Amino acid sequence: MIEVNGLVKRFDGFAALDGAALTVPAGSVYGLVGPNGAGKSTLIRCLTGIFRQDGGTVRVGGEDVWENPALKARIASIPDDWYYFTQSSIRDMMRFYRGFYPSFSMERYEKLREVFQLDERRPIRRLSKGMQKQAAFWLALSCMPDYLVLDEPVDGLDPVMRRQVWSLVLGDVAQRGTTVLVSSHNLRELEDVCDHVGIMDHGKVLLERSLAQLQDNMVKLQVVFPDGMTEVPPELPVLHASRIGRIHTLIMRMGAQEAADLLAPYSPLLVDAVPLTLEEIFIYELGGADYAVKDIVL
């Protein structure tokens, strides 16, 4: 389990993290989403022991991360801009990782060679961005981590390789109980792999729930009102409304049945609940935090 409580991190007085708190259950895949500058990467750097927090706690498996080599040996991370030594090949980096991670598995490394099919003797700098990302996954997964922390992990990967990578990660989660924290802007993809989601903004985690809870807490309805009723009644608690012809699409923060009950007095001709995507949840949740798509005509 990963537990972050009241995490504060300041840069020259600016609070990049301002009391962030999240809990990643053991063996789960936790998607951390949020707008640019929300503090996701900073939180991940605190979580991997790069940054020392100014306040709060960062605990993994019940232990503090900072300067804890035994714990860090069980954490593998892939940052959005993975670093490798300029002259090094994948094989050189493998030796380097093997020298630090006691659980590094050569057997896994050999098996993953068949998956990634990269020239391990070629300098990494000569590989494409996507291939470098594959190399990072190859090495991170060979470390046999109990905790995997990923920051924009599949950026630059082609769709096939994305599926391949997620398949490997989810395989680890299923077989070894690996706990995964992944930060990404690709919400459609997270929707497929995450079972928990946390939304960050302005250095805080605004909400975190299981994906199912999140989807149950917000509803998208397609409604057709009776003749003569062209507008959505203003008294309805609607987060967002749009209209195409006579069909109104309403987003409401409540369960589907509760929303239907609220609409019943208006005798709608049609009420149909449609599943919300994570992207929609993200947009409408943050809309409440004054972060919405603005209709600006340039």
Place this chain on the structure above:
Amino acid sequence: MQSKTSFFNGTLFRKNLARFWPLWGLASFLAALFPLALLVKVLRDGTYLALPGDPAAPELTRIYYSVVGDAGPVLFLIYGALCALAVWSYLYSPRSVGLLHTLPIRREGLFLTSFLSGLAMVLLPCAVAGVLSVLTSLAAGAFDPVGLGVTVLAVLGQAFFFFASATFVCFITGNAFAMAPVYFLLHFLAVILDWLVSAFARGFIFGFDDYSTGAVEWLSPAVYLQNHLGVISHQEEVERVTAYGERYTDRVLVSVEPENFHLIALYALAGLALTALAVLLYRRRRSESAGDVVAVGALKPVFRYGLAALAALLGGQFLYSLFWGSFQSGRYFDVLPLAVSMALAGIIGYYAASMLLAKSLRVFRGSWRGILAVALGCAAVCCGMKFDLLGVADRVPAALEVRELYVSAAGNSYTLTPEADGALLEQVRAVHQAVIADEAYILSMDAMTTLPAGMEETDLTWESISLTYYLKDGGKVSRWYRVPVTRDRLARAGTYDNLLDRFVNSDAVKARRLHLDDSFWTVTGGSLYVNVQNESYDLGSREAEAVLAAIGRDLANGDWGTYDWFRVSNGGDYAMDLGLEFDGPDGEGHDYISISLTPAMGETVAALRQLGLVTDVDLVTYRELEPEDYAWEAEPTDAGPQEAVPTTAVEVLPDGGAVQSRTAGEVSPA
């Protein structure tokens, strides 16, 4: 499983060496060149000495020590910084620091591993050179284990210190472009500041004459080590025979010993302290400081105000000399223009430092407090110096404090010690005190463009007095004054003119000029140039002794040695140049004095005649020999006020490097 307390990681150690092999590989190649060339010579000739058969081991050891003392500080200063920059470069990039700091190893472990790998990179070229040197010694049959051991220790000490100091700088900076300038600035900061502050003080403090006090030179280790490390050579005389069968005496090196090599040990200890400090800094260092100029928050104000102070001192004096130098009256700074120049330069320095720290040009807002502090600081420093709040100008060291006093006045210089010259030293102190008391008078005379009313041109002369007190506590007080000497004041007791005259023309000082009764100096020869004959003669030691004795008799008779402060012409001197050479014991110093021969010096002239060096024909004065050059002496002088033409006594003493008292001078007759 790796231990939680693991402080060393072999993988990282090997990786560092592997990553940076071009650096230490090239250094090893360069380090191998000279010993390899020597080895080739030894293998070819059987020795590396010009003359086979001489003791070879001391010569080889002398080479080792010379390399350690002369080249070591400079090479390790540069190469140590390069190696430190290589192994700590990961701290300077957010990406690389991200990788290294996610690894399961404590900061201390990263530090120790990287430190040792960097030190290994520094030492590898030394090892290569060392092995080749040992092979050379063995091949030449001149292996000196003691010399080699001392050299190895000295190399280790220097390598450790310079690498440790570079490491420390790597931890206070967050950027490779900042590390190198900060490293070299810190290594030379003490001598630069000493020079700057001395230049600043010279422009304010009456008589202050230090170009650098040297008091803080030890804080610039490369300079200090280069100036103080050396080799003491012991030689013996041997008889040799040339290829033509001629015998001659030569000196061969029989043993050498290192000079001041203990300083390396002291610096190595300082390196240890810097290393410990670097570890502490690493534990507190924020990874996000990668890319910053200064990585330690507490040092940011130091950097900002330090750079402002440096800019104020350097740039302020530059701006002042550029824009106000030609308007300055007298020898000393005008306070207001200098304060303005310093404040301007200091503010520029402050802004530059702020921009570097913020990595932005937009630092003007919110800086007014800093600007005000810099401007007020500059004004306060200028006022403090102007009014000499520390009392530097008034300081005359007490006799008990003085170990040695070097005096230069009236064209002669003397070294006095309290033990041997207590009375003379007191006389000089009295002159010094009188000069300080008359500061206002001296400065007013200096600022005058015409002679004071009622004073003739021939009533005034300008003299330089240089005083350097070497104190028992190792300190030094150095002063230089250019003072007016007038006939009126010369005759008045208690004035510095009078006190100076009493010192310079005392019997004791006159005798010192000739090294009479001085066991340190032995007259070894001399020369005589006779203008009439246009001939020069070298005097042997016996001839020189006879001449010196004759001058001594003239001195006793009152016919030689009195310094005429207002002498304007040498027309009355005999047209010849007489010089005597003196040597100290064991070649420890050399001195040369020149004597102006006058018709009054009967004993000396008689001695020269007796030696057959001069005849009546040669005894012609300059005025008689070249009357046209002295025609001006007969011209009437303008009775009205004249422009003062300061004349400065010219010191004719060549630096003999002697420890004992040295005198020389061109002295006119009474």
